[in-house]
Amino acid sequence: MSHLFIAHGSRDVDALLTVHEALRQASIPTWYTPPGLDDKAEFETVDEAIDNAFGMIVLVSASSVRSGAVQAQLQRAAERGLTLFPIRSDNARLSRQFKSLLADQLTDALSDEGALDRLVSKVRNRYQRRCPVIAVMNLKGGIGKTTIASQVFGAWQASLGGRTLLIDLDPQYNLTQTFFDMDRADASAAKDKSVISLFERSRLHAPEIASPADNWSSISTEPFSPLNRETLTHDLLGVDGPGGRLDLISGQFEISKYAFAPSPQSLALVGSNFRRMIDHYRSAYDLIVFDTNPNATFLTRCALEAADRVLAPMHADNYSLRGVRLLNQVMGEQVSDDKRPDLSVLFNAVGRSEQSDFEADARNGVFDQQAGFNLSGKLLTSALPKSGHLVVRGPDEDEQPWQQLVIHKGRGGGLRPIRETLKAISMELKSLVEQETDQSSA
Ligand SMILES: Nc1ncnc2c1ncn2[C@@H]1O[C@H](COP(=O)(O)OP(=O)(O)OP(=O)(O)O)[C@@H](O)[C@H]1O
Ligand SMILES: [Mg+2]
Numbered sequence: 001m002s003h004l005f006i007a008h009g010s011r012d013v014d015a016l017l018t019v020h021e022a023l024r025q026a027s028i029p030t031w032y033t034p035p036g037l038d039d040k041a042e043f044e045t046v047d048e049a050i051d052n053a054f055g056m057i058v059l060v061s062a063s064s065v066r067s068g069a070v071q072a073q074l075q076r077a078a079e080r081g082l083t084l085f086p087i088r089s090d091n092a093r094l095s096r097q098f099k100s101l102l103a104d105q106l107t108d109a110l111s112d113e114g115a116l117d118r119l120v121s122k123v124r125n126r127y128q129r130r131c132p133v134i135a136v137m138n139l140k141g142g143i144g145k146t147t148i149a150s151q152v153f154g155a156w157q158a159s160l161g162g163r164t165l166l167i168d169l170d171p172q173y174n175l176t177q178t179f180f181d182m183d184r185a186d187a188s189a190a191k192d193k194s195v196i197s198l199f200e201r202s203r204l205h206a207p208e209i210a211s212p213a214d215n216w217s218s219i220s221t222e223p224f225s226p227l228n229r230e231t232l233t234h235d236l237l238g239v240d241g242p243g244g245r246l247d248l249i250s251g252q253f254e255i256s257k258y259a260f261a262p263s264p265q266s267l268a269l270v271g272s273n274f275r276r277m278i279d280h281y282r283s284a285y286d287l288i289v290f291d292t293n294p295n296a297t298f299l300t301r302c303a304l305e306a307a308d309r310v311l312a313p314m315h316a317d318n319y320s321l322r323g324v325r326l327l328n329q330v331m332g333e334q335v336s337d338d339k340r341p342d343l344s345v346l347f348n349a350v351g352r353s354e355q356s357d358f359e360a361d362a363r364n365g366v367f368d369q370q371a372g373f374n375l376s377g378k379l380l381t382s383a384l385p386k387s388g389h390l391v392v393r394g395p396d397e398d399e400q401p402w403q404q405l406v407i408h409k410g411r412g413g414g415l416r417p418i419r420e421t422l423k424a425i426s427m428e429l430k431s432l433v434e435q436e437t438d439q440s441s442a
Contacts, residue, residue: 002283004123005053005082006032007073009063015089015110019057019119026120028127033069050076052229052284055083055126057119058102059110062092071097081163081244081286083126087119131282132433134289135169135307135341139330140323141294144313144348146174147390149291152311152346152429154405155422157246160430162286165233168195168251169299175291176250177394179236179401188234189213189252196255197232198277199270200224204231213254219266224273226280236401242408247285248401258298271302278306296330304331307341309433313348313384316355321367321375328373344432345375346425347383349390359383382424389418 004023008016016032023030031049043049046069050056056077064070077084078101086102088109094102108115136149149166157164168175176185188194192202192211200212201224212220233247261267281288290303304310312327314320324345331340350359361367365376384390389406402408407419 002052002054003029003031003049004085004127005050005056005073005077006030006059007056007064007070007077008032008059009061009065009067009070011063012059012061012089015059015061018110018116019059019087022116022120023123026124028120028123046073047076050082051080053077053082054283055085055123057123058084058086058098059089060086060092060094060098060102060106061089064089065092065095065098071095074098074101079243081157081161085119085123087115130308131285132287132309133278133282133307134287134309134311134429134433135292135303136289136311136313137292137300137303137327138312138314138320138323139294139296139300139326140314140320143315143320143323144384144390145294146170146178146291147392148311148313148346148348148384149175149289150178150404151390151406152384152422152425153287153289154246154402155407155419156287156426156430157244158242158405158407159423160426161244163245163247163284164287164289165247165249165281165285166236167198167249167288167290169255169290169303170251170293171253171256171299172293173251173253174392176248176252178392178404179234179248179395180250181395181397185250185252188250189254193232193234194250194252196252197227198249198274199255199258200273213252213257216254216257216260217262219258219261219263219270221266221269226277229281229284234401238400238402241400241402245285246402251291255299261298267298271298271305274302275306296326296334300330301334304335304341305339309342309344309429311429312343312345314345316347316350316358316362321362321371324375325370325372328371342432343373343378344380344429345378346380349386350383351386380425380428382421382428384421384425385418387414387418389415 020030050073058074086106136145153164192204196202196213197204200220201222203209203211204227205224233249236246236248237244292303293299312324314324347359350356363376363379368375395404407422409415
């Protein structure tokens, strides 16, 4: 689990100790400067400690408002999408930066009655909130899984904030190619900087070993620890990008090798490695999304076991209906009750009127029996329309990865309604995920 960063001015020692002690009693790990007060060995730099934190308490005082170090820490936390918890330790005037980033949440001073308890409880809620993992999946090809993994969740990150990790679990690695040209995607895979390092020990863990991608006839059973975020992931928003954090663990063809695995024991080990890694990255992100392959394989099971929710895109036609029926069947048969994710279904690329009739029938429960489950109850209210803006192009040479996201595109005919729909889908999904977290923690 990651920690909470406390940003403070040099004269805030008393306030720092008070807050630190209250958090220690609540068993919430903290990190603050100067190093050496606590166990700081895990991170070498302040930036690294911020990048790996789940949130930042900002002690707002004359000393912190004036401190260049605190200003930089605050800026970095805001850019990385950390949750900010400001509290006043004196009645200093706010600078413009403090005002714009903190004023909305700056309701308490440490000396106020009950303020410390309120702060600890807000932090605890955030600390205990499990990062949801959503698998975009349907056992049918070409119906928008990759488009939704990139465009819907890119829009989620941009409009609802938080730190998002996309993982390309499809051996076709189209999600990776949405953001990178083939040369860059393949160069990354050639270094094992890709999804394979979630399954097996690779050259990112030990440079001297042979790559697991070069060895199709066996699976490594060597144990390995999770890699630093910076080592394994690609930062899609870049330094000069739109802000926040949207990372990608890129895909590669060679994870197909697990379909030919010689022994069920080694495959089980690879599966548990994957789940362990996802659990680890849950602490560094607020949302994890898998793009998946269209056929039922070992990778499908890995995705289903690690995910809390499956988002299944479907077209308004019978082939898609069959795809979600099979998906629901696989979820029932292949995943044990305690690991089975919830299912949501999203209509994608609905256009002509006969298709919208199909959609209306689906919403009215006409296909529930054919689907083999309560399809009408699992459909998201919003649907993604068919639109040229959503057609995958892949990046031009001079484009940044985030420029592939519709949510970040400038003006253009018809862009606004698409962006609004992408946001509406994100909000609907987020509220479903939050209901689920509330229920499981109740
Ligand atoms: N809403 C949409 N409007 C227009 N085109 C779309 C839309 N959704 C997807 N497409 C296009 O349909 C094609 C298939 O989409 P996509 O690659 O996302 O499907 P997929 O389910 O990931 O496919 P696969 O099963 O091969 O992984 C792509 O060319 C994509 O650009
Ligand atoms: Mg795809």
